Amino acid sequence: MPIRLDSADPDFEQRFVQLLEGKREASQDVNDTVAAIIADVRRRGDVAVVELTNKFDRSHVAPDTLAISADEIARAAASVPDTIRAALQTAHDRIWAHHVKQKPEDHIYTDHLGVTLGTRWTPVDAVGIYVPGGLASYPSSVLMNAVPAQVAGVARIAMVVPTPNGEINPAILLAAQIAGVTEIYRIGGAQAVAALAYGTASIARVDKVVGPGNAYVATAKRQVFGQVGIDMIAGPSEVLVIADGSANPAWVAADLIAQAEHGAGAQSILVTTEKGLADTVAAEVDRQLALLPKQEIARQGWDEFGAIITVASLDEAALLANRIASEHVELAINDPQGLLPAIRHAGAIFLGHHTPEAIGDYVGGSNHVLPTARSARFASGLGVLDFMKRTSILGCDPSSLSALSEAAVTIAEVEALHGHGQSISIRLNR
Amino acid sequence: MPIRLDSADPDFEQRFVQLLEGKREASQDVNDTVAAIIADVRRRGDVAVVELTNKFDRSHVAPDTLAISADEIARAAASVPDTIRAALQTAHDRIWAHHVKQKPEDHIYTDHLGVTLGTRWTPVDAVGIYVPGGLASYPSSVLMNAVPAQVAGVARIAMVVPTPNGEINPAILLAAQIAGVTEIYRIGGAQAVAALAYGTASIARVDKVVGPGNAYVATAKRQVFGQVGIDMIAGPSEVLVIADGSANPAWVAADLIAQAEHGAGAQSILVTTEKGLADTVAAEVDRQLALLPKQEIARQGWDEFGAIITVASLDEAALLANRIASEHVELAINDPQGLLPAIRHAGAIFLGHHTPEAIGDYVGGSNHVLPTARSARFASGLGVLDFMKRTSILGCDPSSLSALSEAAVTIAEVEALHGHGQSISIRLNR
Known part of the structure; x- marks a missing residue:
């Protein structure tokens, strides 16, 4: 059962802080292991990458098969049904159309003293995109990472994706093909991050590494930060749904389940002004979960990390939302535009009853790589600016x-x- | 003696790579020490901060004197001569005027399907500014860190500055006063970063920590990244002067010396198309160094890390500049605007013979907190965007x-x- 809080309860503040500070990931201290892997890759290059890959991914690569060949990409991509190709192409085109609008403009001017001052934007030369393998290997993430880099004008995009037991989801390679990514290596883990950051004989080093990964990948990114740029340290996904009396409880329940099914610490929180809605949604979640294929992960996530909070007003909901600083905030309320200015800390905000968060994961056009674990207090979702940098001009x-x-x-x-x-x-x- | 390279030499590439990859800092592995300090501050709060401060800074603080009082700030600021106040005020006003132009605009639109899409910018709530104590305690850095935060609309700015032996440069407090920073703590090192990131009874936690510091501070920032945002990991300062036959050798020499006098691994590189100019500048550096107060640091820096490179053309100079990706690039050439597009990787570019880098350190208006150690390949100087974050809007x-x-x-x-x-x-x- 998810926890139930009411802001009128005398122990609310204490229990809310517990919810806020609750750990949703096993904090693995893999610092030393990762440091040793990075040092090994720097010292022995391809040899180390191959050894580690064959060991951790139970595969059989050699230095000359680290790269996935153009043929292999083409064959895999061609094996994917046309309906999926069309869907990914739609996603690609909408993501592209939205991100083009993020392209910054140079601004150079002369002030009243005659001083030339300005800001000039240029793309990063080479970027590495980390794509997880296995369960959380998502073609949509390939698009969300590659398209902003392409729009920014990055000349070289190198993708890495681990292939446990030599297997890869062909839709991943199709998404890479659609995004125009042609340089792909079948490697993962800290060794892949090290290879991207420092380079080996067969993998040229990049300037920035982006993309989510497990504790080893996250720790490796933290350790190579400075040698290369990184995007962020990604944590478990999360949604906060703010609902008033106008919300459809079945729809709200579906959105809470969609988040919980990510597993791995994913969190769904409902904040509502309506006690009755809280009860109905809770019952709806149970009902819909029973109908869901792979219901175990979602049910476990909802039971362990889910929360339903009743509040006195939408203003109070907004205050809590800012403290939670969720990756995704849905405004399932009658007047979403009215509450929008009050929600200051959120990765993305979804307006109204007809905007389920999942639409933003795929085809809305905005990016689904967003700040987690309360980092929306200071961080932004991935965008074109992450693949460019500003140079100051003074004359x-x-x-x-x-x-x-x-x-x-x-x-x-x-x-x-x-x-x-x-x-x-x-x-x-x- | 600085090293001398000529791009026509057969071993040029090898020696240039050596220059590029040369370490300019002792790489201190302080990971474990810093992790222990952070854990201690999280566990014992003010008690740990006070103990560590009194030990490392040889001072005598208590929890209730961690904050520098309004009285103390006012008295210190009043003790600074008016000429200095006026100069800092000028710097402040110019930095403000330039950074206001960096404020981003929200962009929300509806596409052809009727989907609402957009980007909304909001300020970070609370920011911590780290100001080094001792030798490299610069009032100009207070302005460069605080003003962009103020312009962004950050509601709370907390500054920390270590006071070794209880001493602080009054101009630091004056700069804080001019910038409107009123919350200042006399602490430094990893313990200050930990206090800002996690909070103690007397220091509320912030959302982002910015500002330069020693190996302990840099490592602490790396370790708390994710709990809070950070700006960058700062390395030794550096300048690359590109000069052609129109350059004044005495002016170029003065700029190389200005960079070298930062010490601590600071690097000055001259790239020129004129062999004769290279010789004259080298002699001028020697001549001017002899006249400089505190010449030892600058001489040592120039001898140890300085370089003079002769090239065949300005195009070749630009190629090298992009590989070096220097914090500062001066274009001491006849047509700086002509070469500007070719210089893609640089923290800041200074145009023409009358723009010494030092003018940008103080009163040009642009920010002097810039990416070092080749990180201009992927990073930008500090600006208003560093104190704001984007929220995606989808409807x-x-x-x-x-x-x-x-x-x-x-x-x-x-x-x-x-x-x-x-x-x-x-x-x-x-």
């Missing part, structure tokens, strides 16, 4: 340099950086 | 949900997420 002429020199030299002296002051003074005609 | 009506449903349900089935498909199908009237 003075003799007159503007002269106008600024006194203040600059004064600060240089305060900071005891006399060479800094001298580099300005030497340019002045006095 | 469907019955008609647009229906139009998207087939593709979405198809992908859900491919991914074996039947609950996802069900959350869409259940909303369709059939």
Whole structure:
């Protein structure tokens, strides 16, 4: 059974904090193991990558078969039914159309002193995309990671995907084909992150590594951060549904189940102003779970991490939502636009009764790689900006340099950086 | 003596890679020490912070004197001469005026199917700014970190600054006063980062920690990443000056010295098309160094990490610049605008003979917190966007949900997420 809280209960604050701070992942300390793997890949390159891959993935790769060949990609992609190809193409095109609008513009101007100031955006040269293998190997994630990189203008995209027992979901390779990703390696784990970050004889190093993974992948990303850029440390997925009396309990229940079926610590929370709705939704979840194929994962997730919270008002719901800072927030209420400004911390917000979170996972057009574990307090979903970087531009002429020199030299002296002051003074005609 | 390379030399590539990969910092493995400090602060809160501060900073703080009082800030600030106040105020106002232009705009639109899509920006609630103590304690850095946060609309800015032997540069407190930062703690090191990330009884936790620091601070930031956001892992400062025959050798020499005087692994590189200029600049550096107060640090930095590279053309200079991906790139050439598009990887670019890098450190208006150690390949300087985050907005009506449903349900089935498909199908009237 999910926990039930009411904001009017005397122990509400304490129990809410427990919910907020509850761990949903076994915190595995794999720091030393990962550090050893990274050091090994740096030292022995392909040899280490091959050994580790054959060991952990029970496969039989050699340095010259680390890359998945163009033939193999084409064959796998061709084996996927046309309906799936069409669906992934629709997803690709909608993701592309939305992300194109995120492309930033340079802004360079001259101020009243004649100083040229500005910001110029350029793409990262080479990006590595980590795609998990096994259960959570999703073709939609290939699109969500690759398309923003393509839109940004990244010249080289290298994808890695582990193939446990040599197996790979052909839809993954189809998605890569649709996204135009042609460089794919059958490797995973910390060894794949290390190979991308430092390079080997057969895998050229990249500048940034993105994509979700298990504890080894997350720890490896943390350790190589600085050598390369990384996107974020992904945690279990989560949804917060805010519902009022206008909500359809069956629809809300379906959305809570959709989140819970991710398993691995995924969390579904309902916050509602209606005690009656809370009860009906709880019953609906049970009813729908019984009809779901693979119901065990979803039921376990809902029982272990689910929560139903009743509140006095939508304003109060918004306050809780900001403390939870959920990856996904659904506004299953009569006036979603009205509450929107009050929800400040969320990865993505879904407006109204006809926007199930799952539509955003696939074909809405927005990105489904979003900040988890309360990191929406400070982080954003994946987008085009993650594959670009800003360069500052500054230009003075003799007159503007002269106008600024006194203040600059004064600060240089305060900071005891006399060479800094001298580099300005030497340019002045006095 | 700095190293001298010529791109025409047969061993150039090998020696250039050596330069590129040369370590400029002792790589201290302080992971375990830092992990223990963070765990201690999480467990014992203020008591741990006070103990560690009194031990490492040889000071005498208690939980109720961790915060620097409003009185103390006012007194210190008032003790600073008016010329310095005026210079810092000028810097503040110019940094503010430039960063205001970085404020992003929300973009929400409806597509041809009737789907509402968009990006909304909101500020981070609370930010911690780390300001180093001792030698590299710069009032300008207070402004460069605090002003973008203020412009972003961050409601709470908490600053930490270690006060070794109980001492603090009053100009640091003046800069905080000018920037409107009123919450300041006299703590530093990993314990300060831990207190900001997890909170103690007297220091409320923040959502993001920014600012440079030593190996302990950098490692602590890496370890708390995820619990809070961080800006970057800062390394030694660096400049790359690209000069042609139009450059003034004395000015170029002054800029190379200004960078080298940061010490601690700071690196100055000159790339020039003119062999004669290379020789003259080398001699000028020696001449000017002899006149510099505190010349030892700059001389040591220049001798140990400095480099002069002669190349055949400015195009070749740009290629090398992109491989070096320097924090600062000066274009001391006749046509800086002409070369600008070719320089793709740089934290900041300084245009022409009258833009010494030092002007950007203080009063140019652009930010001086910039990516180091080749991270300009994937990272940007500090700006307003670092203190905000994007939330995706998605909204469907019955008609647009229906139009998207087939593709979405198809992908859900491919991914074996039947609950996802069900959350869409259940909303369709059939």
